[in-house]
Amino acid sequence: MNTLILALIAGAVIGLALGALGGGGSVLAVPALIYLLDFSPASATTASLIIVTATSATALYAHARDGHVAWKTGVLFAAAGILPAFLAGAAAGHLPAAALTAAFAVVAALAAVRMLRPAAAQLPERVSPLKAAGTGAGLGAVTGFLGVGGGFLAVPALVGVLGLRMKQAVGTSLLVITVNSLAALIARTGTSGGDLRWEVIAPFTGAAILGAWDGKRLSAKITGRTLQRLFATVLLAVAGLMLADVVW
Numbered sequence: 503m504n505t506l507i508l509a510l511i512a513g514a515v516i517g518l519a520l521g522a523l524g525g526g527g528s529v530l531a532v533p534a535l536i537y538l539l540d541f542s543p544a545s546a547t548t549a550s551l552i553i554v555t556a557t558s559a560t561a562l563y564a565h566a567r568d569g570h571v572a573w574k575t576g577v578l579f580a581a582a583g584i585l586p587a588f589l590a591g592a593a594a595g596h597l598p599a600a601a602l603t604a605a606f607a608v609v610a611a612l613a614a615v616r617m618l619r620p621a622a623a624q625l626p627e628r629v630s631p632l633k634a635a636g637t638g639a640g641l642g643a644v645t646g647f648l649g650v651g652g653g654f655l656a657v658p659a660l661v662g663v664l665g666l667r668m669k670q671a672v673g674t675s676l677l678v679i680t681v682n683s684l685a686a687l688i689a690r691t692g693t694s695g696g697d698l699r700w701e702v703i704a705p706f707t708g709a710a711i712l713g714a715w716d717g718k719r720l721s722a723k724i725t726g727r728t729l730q731r732l733f734a735t736v737l738l739a740v741a742g743l744m745l746a747d748v749v750w
Contacts, residue, residue: 508538509702513709516553520653520679520710521561521717523672523733529610529650529740539706543599545698550650551687553707558653558679561714565673568722572666575634576674579660580681582635583642583652587682590646591689600748606648607744613658614737637663638678645682646689653679657733 512534519530531553535546565571594602637659645652656678660671 505539505702506705509706510709512538513553513706514713516706517557517561517710517713517715518717518720519736520554520557520676521564521714522720523653523657523717523736529737532650533740533743535706539699539702541699541702543603548687548690549698549703549706551683551690552703553710554650555680555683555687556707557710557714558676558683560711561718562673562676562680564715564718565676568673570670570673571677572660572670572674573677575660575664575666576677578631578634579638579641579656579664579674580678582638583640583645583678583682584685586639586643587646587685588689590643591686592646594647602648603744604748606650607741607748609644609648609655610737610744611741613655614734614741616658616662618731618734634664641678642682642685646686652682 512531516531516534531550532543532546535541535549536543541549562571641652641655641659644655653675656675657668657671660666660674660678661668664671666674
């Protein structure tokens with residue numbers, strides 16, 4: 503299939519994931535860039551951060567307009583992750599690609615299993631600033647280390663740890679993704695291997711941004727629990743594929 507068509511299709515799918523689920527874009531973008539579009543792992547990581555930063559910022563605007571962003575919690579959560587994301591992103595460049603892939607797959611699978619559990623009674627939305635900052639710092643470190651936006655971890659953390667409603671967690675996670683992805687991208691500047699192909703990245707990003715708007719409309723028609731199940735299913739599938747790639 504033509505490279506441009508593949509880039510447009512993959513971008514639209516990643517955009518739908520970010521717009522509807524508040525995450526999952528990087529989880530899908532990295533394998534798509536490597537296995538469908540022939541990027542090297544290093545370049546795929548950097549390219550995915552470019553794509554996800556632009557797309558999540560667009561999707562954030564749409565969710566914020568509808569009042570689905572907990573700004574105080576989100577700002578604390580995101581700000582606490584900036585330095586850890588930057589430092590971990592720089593350190594990750596010194597580790598073998600297989601080790602990073604395996605770690606990513608394990609973390610994604612654990613997050614998916616947690617979201618598939620029956621929903622527990624949620625906490626009040628008055629969140630301790632220290633709790634938000636501590637959770638955000640941990641997420642930032644994982645985001646920088648694994649080279650992804652972190653939405654697949656941000657949504658479960660915002661729901662399960664900080665007690666936000668699912669739709670509000672989706673919107674708030676987009677703020678976290680935008681900030682953490684930008685910090686990780688800055689840390690990785692100059693380490694992409696020199697083969698970033700903008701003729702692929704540009705249409706991929708454009709399709710993802712358009713897909714994010716459709717994803718936002720989709721999220722308004724689906725219950726929070728259904729979103730969680732869809733999100734977890736995607737995570738488990740991707741984790742399984744990446745682990746299989748490492749083993750075989």
